[in-house]
Amino acid sequence: MFTNMTMKNVFFNNPNPDCKEDCRFRECGPAMTTAAYYPPTYDKYGNNLNPDGNITTQQIACTVCGKVWQSATQYGKTTYTRIL
Numbered sequence: 001m002f003t004n005m006t007m008k009n010v011f012f013n014n015p016n017p018d019c020k021e022d023c024r025f026r027e028c029g030p031a032m033t034t035a036a037y038y039p040p041t042y043d044k045y046g047n048n049l050n051p052d053g054n055i056t057t058q059q060i061a062c063t064v065c066g067k068v069w070q071s072a073t074q075y076g077k078t079t080y081t082r083i084l
């Protein structure tokens, strides 16, 4: 699925600083994406002024430390909040 692939790519480009070299991460449960509609609106240069602002959330667990984060991705940027 496109959403999960995106999440994996984003995640592995941003390894969690709290974890160590041999930590392993696993997605927990399905990625969830808000479903608001953002109709593309372009200026005269073809820039989309109304990009998709939906937020994709996914829980990610470290199988070594037992820590769990929730990732939130919007506008191509992912932030992580530790929840366990």
Ligand SMILES: [Zn+2]
Pocket (backbone or CB within 6 Å): 018, 019, 020, 023, 024, 062, 063, 064, 065, 066, 067
């Ligand atoms: Zn870890």
